[in-house]
Ligand SMILES: NC(=O)c1ccc[n+]([C@@H]2O[C@H](COP(=O)([O-])OP(=O)(O)OC[C@H]3O[C@@H](n4cnc5c(N)ncnc54)[C@H](O)[C@@H]3O)[C@@H](O)[C@H]2O)c1
């Protein structure tokens with residue numbers, strides 16, 4: 001009759017066992033906590049209806065997981081328990097009612113309110129004020145001996161302060177990894193191509209349960225005390241809050257957000273207040289823990305199987321949820337970067353419904369090992385954009401398909417380039433691609449490029465939005481009358497704009513190369529390339545090997561240059577520009593035998609310049625024959641120091657290096 005329900009129960013137990021093991025024993029959960037909690041709530045609901053089905057081995061009756069092999073075991077003198085959960089204000093009011101009913105007391109009860117730290121519980125045994133043993137919670141009865149590892153955690157005192165502590169004192173609390181440390185740890189791992197941790201809890205647990213304490217020592221772990229276990233030889237205060245204050249006086253860190261309040265409504269306010277603070281705290285929390293403050297009341301209330309009756313965890317809405325990756329679309333950014341965007345089955349997480357998430361780039365896709373059709377874990381903490389944190393590989397369907405990057409830009413069909421060593425794939429049709437149009441045009445007319453007066457961002461935006469220009473060459477194709485349709489463009493300013501455009505046609509090869517907006521080709525690089533090859537034709541036909549010979553051009557820049565001129569869309573625009581009359585004077589190389597004024601000199605630039613941009617100054621120095629480097633050393637021949645020069649100037653003075661001001665450089669540029 002009840003076989004369906006019993007089958008469901010068996011399946012829930014089996015799933016909870018599996019995920020509990022991954023979480024508690026392996027520190028490598030597969031599903032988000034919210035999903036685990038839902039499974040647990042289903043189990044509890046069935047067991048509430050059929051208490052006769054509850055077995056001792058049910059996940060509802062047990063705490064945590066077994067100790068890891070490799071550690072010696074510690075038997076807890078007083079069991080370390082879990083906590084019941086509340087998910088809304090009414091759950092909390094029910095808790096209050098249960099407490100009052102059991103105590104047969106209607107007077108108001110004080111509650112100690114504490115952030116629920118997302119790390120792992122540890123027990124610290126102090127004898128005569130000295131830390132003698134540390135253990136994990138394990139299955140509540142038996143934990144792992146992690147004394148050596150815990151000794152490496154700076155926040156945990158090896159010896160208690162003062163002298164009024166009990167002879168034996170067991171302190172319980174949470175070891176956790178602060179958010180900042182977690183991010184740094186993951187950033188390091190990512191750089192080295194190592195596995196990253198999904199969240200700070202896993203990082204803390206994985207770091208603490210290391211067989212080698214040297215590894216633990218390198219991990220940024222911290223600790224807050226929240227309870228007392230064994231006490232022998234002296235009485236402690238008779239409330240939870242006072243006890244924590246005592247621990248604090250003995251040198252054990254106490255979370256500064258802990259408050260004692262005297263009504264359940266104040267608890268609800270506290271929960272809300274901490275919820276609002278959650279993102280700004282330096283550590284991850286997943287709720288608040290509410291404890292009846294009076295110790296004698298706690299004793300009267302006692303325990304159920306796996307949790308005290310006098311405490312409850314009031315959870316925050318989940319920041320991690322599961323959903324399905326339905327598809328991946330590729331977006332082209334305004335600089336041509338091609339970003340895979342995950343199209344998700346909508347899911348409510350971190351307070352909003354999420355249906356898109358960025359996958360960043362091909363490296364990220366590979367790192368996650370994600371496929372279309374996968375069940376993925378979405379993480380959205382605070383206002384941070386939603387991220388795909390992990391893939392639930394065990395739920396991969398048979399028809400899952402690989403994510404394939406396009407070889408052609410989805411917007412303009414130009415070739416996609418992915419330069420070796422760069423994570424990002426890009427559309428190489430910079431001059432032509434609609435997605436990049438506005439950026440390309442703004443760059444083209446900017447001061448260091450063709451320097452078109454009166455052609456600001458607003459003008460470009462309107463010209464593009466009205467489809468009056470699609471490529472830079474179109475800028476030279478309209479009449480003054482045609483541009484008067486733009487906002488705030490009277491006949492006079494229209495004529496000015498046309499005149500400025502006409503004037504800009506007379507330029508230099510360096511400016512022209514710079515104006516094309518080739519990736520990583522700044523003004524100095526453009527000048528070097530122009531000087532080296534002397535003609536546009538030579539540049540556009542140069543091989544990568546030839547390009548690398550240009551000062552300042554490495555493999556990446558060479559690849560960008562090479563690919564740019566291989567894209568027919570780009571060369572068509574360049575031809576059009578030349579047809580519109582863009583021209584420049586031929587570059588005259590100094591005759592052989594004539595030395596450049598700074599030939600072979602190693603020059604460093606520092607401080608802020610007022611007449612030249614950094615790039616112009618660098619390019620000018622290079623044109624004068626100098627090699628420009630970044631730091632002052634014995635090899636430096638000359639330092640050009642602008643305003644507010646700092647340590648480089650001091651160092652150059654110490655080394656007796658020749659020092660010029662900006663004007664001296666400008667004079668040399670002007671007079672050769
Ligand atoms: N993702 C998974 O697969 C998976 C599997 C198992 C468990 N879990 C998650 O683990 C949690 C259940 O684990 P649990 O049994 O350790 O219980 P719990 O996390 O609900 O509560 C007990 C624990 O809270 C911690 N805690 C933090 N601050 C505290 C404070 N101020 N006072 C007292 N305790 C404090 C202690 O470590 C204590 O052991 C749930 O959040 C569940 O979602 C997830």
Ligand SMILES: [Zn+2]
Pocket residue numbers: 332409410411412413414427428429433434435
């Ligand atoms: Zn494109």
